[in-house]
Amino acid sequence: MTATQTGTPLGESQDTPSEASAGRQPSPPPSPEPPQPAQPAAASHLFGLDLDQLTLDGVVARCREAIITRRPLLIGVVNAAKIVNLHKDEQLKASLLDCDLVLADGQSVVWASRLLKQPLPERVAGIDLFYRLLEEGDREGWSVYLLGATPEVNTTVTQVVTERWPSVRIAGARNGYFTDEEASAVADDIRAAGADMLFLAMTSPKKEIFLAEYGPRLNVPVIHGVGGSFDVLAGLTTRAPEAWQKLGMEWAYRLAQEPTRLWRRYLVTNTSFIAMVGREWRDRAATPESSAPRGQ
Incomplete structure (x- = not known):
């Protein structure tokens, strides 16, 4: 009598019970592979x-x-004034070099990139990114x-976020007026909050000193300095x-809003x-090979 005639599948011994008959559960399927980080974007090399x-x-x-994988993403933004200042302030320059992403916050930087044949696709204003991340957070239930x-x-910003983006969870909030001695406790509070995004105004x-000292221990996937966006x-x-x-412009x-305070700053920086x-x-005209964008 053949194996098929006895009701035993071909290739299976009659003396070896199946997993089901032995009361054992089938082995669970293998765990899915963790998501891989995205490849770095091409970069325009401008002003160092x-x-x-x-x-x-x-x-x-x-x-x-970054939020899904819990991998840190430190975002820096630059406009014309910051580019001028980073060449006078080594700490500011170092903080930007430490960022995972550096974006053109000013339209003048985008225009300069095109003139210098290192074209950026568009301006990514810090305040626009701030609002978009809150919109995404409202859809996804992210915390800030x-x-x-x-x-x-x-306090007002916390209230506005709660009203305008109700599904965004406020993991914590604190004003920016704290001493150097208090900074460590502020960092501990941020870490304990477990937020998906940290917005710094x-x-x-x-800001650069705080992030350089405490950034690695904050345990926040997305860190974005938003400048005066809280005031807006x-x-x-x-x-x-x-x-x-x-x-x-x-x-x-x-x-036009604050001429007395800003005229000298804009005259000098522009x-x-x-x-x-x-x-x-x-310099690029003298050395044409320096005009090729990084990553291409």
């Missing part, structure tokens, strides 16, 4: 920095990946820690109309930035 050639959508996708600004502004160089969200200041933004709108672009263009 590598600026990532990413759109706003591309940056949001990177942030999503809001650090910075005055106590009153921080702190001035330079305090709280209604203390208004952002330039979109038409001004597209023309790269947001600085002029701010100057003039210095134009001179820097001219020098970089001259």
